[in-house]
Amino acid sequence: MKVGILGGGQLARMIALAGYPLGLKFIVLDPDANAGAAGLSEHLLGAYDDPALLAELAEKADVVTYEFENVPAHVAEFLSSHTLVYPPAGALAVAQDRLLEKNFFRELGIGTAPFAAADSLADLENAMADIGYPAILKSRRMGYDGKGQAVLRSAADLAAAWDSMQGAAAIVEGFVDFQREVSIIAARSPSGEIAYYPLSENRHRGGILRIAECCDKDPAQSLAEDYVRRLLEKLDYVGVVALELFDAGGTLLANEFAPRVHNSGHWTIEGSETSQFENHLRAILNLPLGSTAPRGYAAMVNFIGGLADDAQLLNIANAHLHLYDKVPRKGRKVAHATIRTDSEAAYRAGLQQLADLAAAADNS
Amino acid sequence: MKVGILGGGQLARMIALAGYPLGLKFIVLDPDANAGAAGLSEHLLGAYDDPALLAELAEKADVVTYEFENVPAHVAEFLSSHTLVYPPAGALAVAQDRLLEKNFFRELGIGTAPFAAADSLADLENAMADIGYPAILKSRRMGYDGKGQAVLRSAADLAAAWDSMQGAAAIVEGFVDFQREVSIIAARSPSGEIAYYPLSENRHRGGILRIAECCDKDPAQSLAEDYVRRLLEKLDYVGVVALELFDAGGTLLANEFAPRVHNSGHWTIEGSETSQFENHLRAILNLPLGSTAPRGYAAMVNFIGGLADDAQLLNIANAHLHLYDKVPRKGRKVAHATIRTDSEAAYRAGLQQLADLAAAADNS
Numbered sequence: 001m002k003v004g005i006l007g008g009g010q011l012a013r014m015i016a017l018a019g020y021p022l023g024l025k026f027i028v029l030d031p032d033a034n035a036g037a038a039g040l041s042e043h044l045l046g047a048y049d050d051p052a053l054l055a056e057l058a059e060k061a062d063v064v065t066y067e068f069e070n071v072p073a074h075v076a077e078f079l080s081s082h083t084l085v086y087p088p089a090g091a092l093a094v095a096q097d098r099l100l101e102k103n104f105f106r107e108l109g110i111g112t113a114p115f116a117a118a119d120s121l122a123d124l125e126n127a128m129a130d131i132g133y134p135a136i137l138k139s140r141r142m143g144y145d146g147k148g149q150a151v152l153r154s155a156a157d158l159a160a161a162w163d164s165m166q167g168a169a170a171i172v173e174g175f176v177d178f179q180r181e182v183s184i185i186a187a188r189s190p191s192g193e194i195a196y197y198p199l200s201e202n203r204h205r206g207g208i209l210r211i212a213e214c215c216d217k218d219p220a221q222s223l224a225e226d227y228v229r230r231l232l233e234k235l236d237y238v239g240v241v242a243l244e245l246f247d248a249g250g251t252l253l254a255n256e257f258a259p260r261v262h263n264s265g266h267w268t269i270e271g272s273e274t275s276q277f278e279n280h281l282r283a284i285l286n287l288p289l290g291s292t293a294p295r296g297y298a299a300m301v302n303f304i305g306g307l308a309d310d311a312q313l314l315n316i317a318n319a320h321l322h323l324y325d326k327v328p329r330k331g332r333k334v335a336h337a338t339i340r341t342d343s344e345a346a347y348r349a350g351l352q353q354l355a356d357l358a359a360a361a362d363n364s
Numbered sequence: 365m366k367v368g369i370l371g372g373g374q375l376a377r378m379i380a381l382a383g384y385p386l387g388l389k390f391i392v393l394d395p396d397a398n399a400g401a402a403g404l405s406e407h408l409l410g411a412y413d414d415p416a417l418l419a420e421l422a423e424k425a426d427v428v429t430y431e432f433e434n435v436p437a438h439v440a441e442f443l444s445s446h447t448l449v450y451p452p453a454g455a456l457a458v459a460q461d462r463l464l465e466k467n468f469f470r471e472l473g474i475g476t477a478p479f480a481a482a483d484s485l486a487d488l489e490n491a492m493a494d495i496g497y498p499a500i501l502k503s504r505r506m507g508y509d510g511k512g513q514a515v516l517r518s519a520a521d522l523a524a525a526w527d528s529m530q531g532a533a534a535i536v537e538g539f540v541d542f543q544r545e546v547s548i549i550a551a552r553s554p555s556g557e558i559a560y561y562p563l564s565e566n567r568h569r570g571g572i573l574r575i576a577e578c579c580d581k582d583p584a585q586s587l588a589e590d591y592v593r594r595l596l597e598k599l600d601y602v603g604v605v606a607l608e609l610f611d612a613g614g615t616l617l618a619n620e621f622a623p624r625v626h627n628s629g630h631w632t633i634e635g636s637e638t639s640q641f642e643n644h645l646r647a648i649l650n651l652p653l654g655s656t657a658p659r660g661y662a663a664m665v666n667f668i669g670g671l672a673d674d675a676q677l678l679n680i681a682n683a684h685l686h687l688y689d690k691v692p693r694k695g696r697k698v699a700h701a702t703i704r705t706d707s708e709a710a711y712r713a714g715l716q717q718l719a720d721l722a723a724a725a726d727n728s
Contacts (some may be wrong), residue, residue: 020403020689023674023685023687039384039404040384145548273704292683295659295660296659310651314654320654323386
């Protein structure tokens, strides 16, 4: 079986590493000659919407998946008309548009921050009467890691914030007074089988995920599972999904979902019986899903902008290194490391050591 | 860093899978166009002793290792004169010759079965007076998985057994009345750091390893560690080694050692904090060795000659599949599966299910 992947970065790389033991082969489409998955797969070098390369991908792959949600609709349609594409195009359409996404959550009975569409400065001004300050203006499409966003602290910010959208349709969202950010990762197969991972508790800085910790037996687990199940079933979803939630005193408010393997689930490689990467493959191949039970305590630390010295990092007991074969530059995710142990004290100590190394290496 | 590997089969494949997260790239030399590591590495296609390909391997690789011990001496010498080669050539020389190997054990004070050289039928007849029946005649060089061996039950067997050696220098070994076969896998780095895995208890059938179980806190652990430490230090060894031992009522008798990652250590991928494959790489790159602590109960089952149905196998709770991308044929190792759990009862049940699948698939 050959799995095609749109995108050949670190997510494709980790999918391929999980897939070889299952006897799979891979073909990726990526414009970067040095894409991280290139050495592990047949590499179609070119643009994501190159018609000839997409035709080749559809021809050679038994099933196609992707490592980013901003797959153009016509690309997803073309691929879907020639081969299996999972997750389904309908999930892409919703995930690509923050307004559709928030309306979708509302339709499913999943709480969100207050929000409104803003197609003009006048819309924005009107909406703020209901939403209140502070709030955040986001472009409906594209943007990640805090890009394409503007904070609104008072009416004086509105005009500049609107200008920064450069005419793009936008959504304005009220701030949520939350205690923590969590995400739930789940996999669903074509048979309807669903596997839920333990919640991740996620810490961001500068709009970028820094640390994700596995939360075994979390009080919010069952509500999060209920929410992500609604989403999976409504979309007739196949593959791994990540649903990001704000935990506001036991009330969970959905922020967004990613129709793909997710950075907040990288700890599952060591910290769960079956990684999110393997379960994504099992799901899209309609194989039985693997156990998502945690293996002790586990967390992941991202390396942004710079790397730690390998030997220093590997000297930390029970630390695991995951390099992406990316050249470090400001703000770029270049690696992650996992800590996994059966002892809570060793876990806390190791996580602190990893976080210190990541902070020292960070030049963003 | 680029790691060169002589041989591109399943061991090279699993080394490469362990090495990508460490940021490594691979180049393998293998005469099989469909070698299991081919998709994961640059593949030099040709004979193991092809001078031009060996020169290219030495030129491109920062360090060269191997997945089989029968590397011709002149090949190891050539590579060693051009690049780093680990484990060292001295270990190969001993491991390739059963007589040198047994003498080496004796020199280190490590017990063995009674043995004697047999360079002729007359030698063999003389030796049997001391060794006694039953015994086993083995060619000094080559042979694995029970090949190149003849059992001696009485003097009547000697002439035919000697003829079966086809003139090759041989060694005769007395049978050992042992309770079980175990192996210890250890890694040593150039700095002299050594990491020991928990013992594996190994079950063979037809001369081929079938099942290897991780034995945490085994009574024989400390003696086995002492033996393998003597071997590692005497050889100034770098990399992973496997020492196979017979356990005869608490007395450990060395059978042989393999200067490479070993089939009896495949359970370490899931069952230990750091796999033998990753620790082999850490050792040959002089990085700190990773924890070898077991993660719960773990065992590996080999699939010989045939495969199980993927979905059936992956339906077993906590089972992990490792396909080698090899076409099944009689007697050929084509995959292994691991069972890993924190519950002993679930472990026993899962191991039995895997063993049943392997037995049903075995056409040898």
